[in-house]
Amino acid sequence: MKTVVVVGGGITGLTTLYYLQKLSLEHDIDLKCLLIERDQQLGGKIRTNTEGGFIIEAGADSIVARHEEVLALIEELHLIDNAVYNETGTSYIYTNGELHKIPLDSIFGIPMSPEAIHESTLVSEEGKEAALKDLESKNTHFTKNSSIGEFLETFLGKELVENQIAPVLSGVYSGNLYSLTMASTLPYLLDYKNEYGSIMKGLSENRKKFKGNSNKKFISFKNGLSTIITRLEEQCGNETILKGIETNKIQRVGDRYEVQLKGKGSILADYVIMATPHDVTQQILDDERLNPHFNQLRNSSLISVYVGFDIPDEELPADGTGFIVSGGNGVKCEACTWTSRKWKHTSRENNLLVRLFYKSTNPHYNKLKELSDEELTSVALTDIKQSIGIDANPVSVDVTSWENLMPNYNLNHNHSVQALELHMLSEWPGVKLAGASYYGVGIGACIQNGKKTAGSIIEDIIKT
Numbered sequence: 001m002k003t004v005v006v007v008g009g010g011i012t013g014l015t016t017l018y019y020l021q022k023l024s025l026e027h028d029i030d031l032k033c034l035l036i037e038r039d040q041q042l043g044g045k046i047r048t049n050t051e052g053g054f055i056i057e058a059g060a061d062s063i064v065a066r067h068e069e070v071l072a073l074i075e076e077l078h079l080i081d082n083a084v085y086n087e088t089g090t091s092y093i094y095t096n097g098e099l100h101k102i103p104l105d106s107i108f109g110i111p112m113s114p115e116a117i118h119e120s121t122l123v124s125e126e127g128k129e130a131a132l133k134d135l136e137s138k139n140t141h142f143t144k145n146s147s148i149g150e151f152l153e154t155f156l157g158k159e160l161v162e163n164q165i166a167p168v169l170s171g172v173y174s175g176n177l178y179s180l181t182m183a184s185t186l187p188y189l190l191d192y193k194n195e196y197g198s199i200m201k202g203l204s205e206n207r208k209k210f211k212g213n214s215n216k217k218f219i220s221f222k223n224g225l226s227t228i229i230t231r232l233e234e235q236c237g238n239e240t241i242l243k244g245i246e247t248n249k250i251q252r253v254g255d256r257y258e259v260q261l262k263g264k265g266s267i268l269a270d271y272v273i274m275a276t277p278h279d280v281t282q283q284i285l286d287d288e289r290l291n292p293h294f295n296q297l298r299n300s301s302l303i304s305v306y307v308g309f310d311i312p313d314e315e316l317p318a319d320g321t322g323f324i325v326s327g328g329n330g331v332k333c334e335a336c337t338w339t340s341r342k343w344k345h346t347s348r349e350n351n352l353l354v355r356l357f358y359k360s361t362n363p364h365y366n367k368l369k370e371l372s373d374e375e376l377t378s379v380a381l382t383d384i385k386q387s388i389g390i391d392a393n394p395v396s397v398d399v400t401s402w403e404n405l406m407p408n409y410n411l412n413h414n415h416s417v418q419a420l421e422l423h424m425l426s427e428w429p430g431v432k433l434a435g436a437s438y439y440g441v442g443i444g445a446c447i448q449n450g451k452k453t454a455g456s457i458i459e460d461i462i463k464t
Contacts, residue, residue: 001030001031002029003034003268003270004020004032004269004270004272004273004457005034005035005257005259005269005271005273006020006272006273006275007036007247007259007273007274007281008035008044008280008434009035009042010042010044010046010275010435010446011043011229011443011447012044012275012435012446012449012450013037013276013450014236014450015446015450016273016275016434016450016451016454017035017232017236017241018073019455020454020458023454023455027458027462029458031461033236034240034267035241036245036247036259037242037243037244037245038245039244040243040244041243042229042241043059043229044059045059045060045405046059046229047059047400048223048225048227051396052395053308053347054308054347054353054396055346056396057220057224057225058304058398059402060225061225062343062443063218063228063444064218064442064444065217065219066209066444067447069447069448069451070447073447073451077228077231077235078231079221079227079231082221082223084220084221085218086217086218086343087344088321089319089320089342090104091320091321091322092317092322093109093163093167093323093325094323094326094331095163095326097386099317099320099323099388102120102164102168103116103117103119105119107203108168108172109164109166109168109169110156110165111131111156111200112200112203112207114135117160120164122163122326123163123164127157127160127163128160130156130157131156131160134156134198135197135200135201137154137155139190139193142154142182142190143182143190144182144183144190145181145183145411146181146190147179147182147411148177148181148185148189149166149179152165152177155193156199165177169185171324171334171335173408173409174300174406176361179411180409181411181414184413184414188202220343222345242264245261245262246261247260247262248260248261249284249286250284253268255430256268256269257269257272257428257430259272271430271460272431272432273434273453274432274433274434275435276435277405277436277437278297278299278407279299279404281437282294285428285431287427287428289427290420293416294416294420296410296415297438298407298408298409298410299405299406299437300359300407301359301360301365301401301405301406302357302360302401302406303357303368303376303399303402304355304398304399304401304402305355305376305380305398306339306396306397306398307353307355307356307380307394307396307397308347308352308397309351309352309353309392309393309395311390312350312351312352313338313351315352316338316352317388320338321337321338322336322341322354330386332358332362332368332379332382333356333383334357334358335357336357336383337355338354339353339354339355352390353396356383356384376399377399407436409441417438421433432456434450434453
């Protein structure tokens with residue numbers, strides 16, 4: 001019998017455990033699996049709270065539906081009937097005290113047609129002319145390791161990138177576009193440019209992949225996103241999951257690994273999967289040879305503030321689902337989701353629920369992170385009043401700080417991950433790195449990575 005230990009009970013760790021058990025049964029492999037989580041609650045950055053008639057997601061609020069593994073897993077877990085999709089509507093950019101619509105025929109603010117460029121109120125006529133050059137210009141030197149900011153600016157113009165694309169993409173990937181590679185963000189844009197001669201043409205030809213027939217691109221569940229965590233825990237079984245236990249250290253013992261637990265002895269394993277943030281993994285492995293590569297990886301921070309009101313969400317602008325802030329406009333938040341409008345299931349009485357984001361890239365962040373929850377609520381209420389004109393006392397508030405827990409990919413990210421993989425293969429061959437720190441920040445990417453990691457271990461066992 002082989003023993004596999006998964007360290008970390010977020011979506012990556014749980015998905016890995018689930019597929020290890022599933023694949024071992026399919027291949028008739030005698031496999032003992034254990035998952036160790038230092039917190040008493042599973043889910044990592046997936047955490048659903050209920051308060052005052054609202055469903056509140058303190059971390060991630062949805063899963064991108066287009067990942068093949070996402071729908072497959074939801075079907076396997078018999079959660080399809082429980083799934084809900086986002087309401088479609090207009091997203092805005094808040095700049096100079098006004099809300100500007102992001103053209104519907106765009107993805108991440110990137111236009112999918114010339115008409116979408118002409119529709120934008122965020123770009124001057126000169127900026128629109130510059131963006132249209134994408135239809136004629138050719139790529140001569142950009143690769144997937146190039147800066148996505150430089151790539152987009154070269155072919156779509158500086159003004160469109162700064163005013164419309166950067167606020168959206170920087171919010172999604174928690175970083176400066178000029179410090180992010182295409183490989184770690186939207187690698188298919190380079191393929192489209194090379195194949196179709198135009199970013200816009202490529203997006204247009206593949207629009208079904210992004211828009212779909214219903215334009216409903218995100219999935220949650222009737223009782224919140226934690227539903228998938230609860231179901232995975234049920235499927236995997238309590239006997240395979242140890243909660244409230246911290247992993248202190250891992251030591252190689254011949255061809256196996258001793259997983260040392262704080263105050264709980266140790267476990268001898270044939271394989272160990274580290275589905276923890278990179279800095280936690282670095283501390284547990286405590287290997288100086290790996291430190292130069294681990295040190296190249298970055299995390300960022302985020303404060304999330306939910307505010308619920310006893311007023312109907314009809315008071316929001318018609319057909320809107322939220323806005324992203326284009327810097328230096330008086331409000332302190334980076335973005336605001338009109339949650340009760342975007343996710344109908346989150347407000348039982350159809351009352352207004354909004355969520356504001358304050359990120360560590362924010363020039364006010366160092367002061368904001370020192371504030372009490374009451375003071376942060378006051379900041380949020382001021383931002384709400386200034387941006388959408390709602391001036392009322394809240395009936396529900398939820399403040400969550402994710403300090404140094406948001407992976408932030410930079411230009412060196414892929415190189416660092418590849419270097420880590422090589423060193424792990426030679427020095428820690430039975431230990432696998434997994435999760436958002438390395439292989440994609442979205443839940444869909446984590447599910448995909450968990451399934452792939454489980455598959456690689458099963459293949460290795462079959463070969464031996």
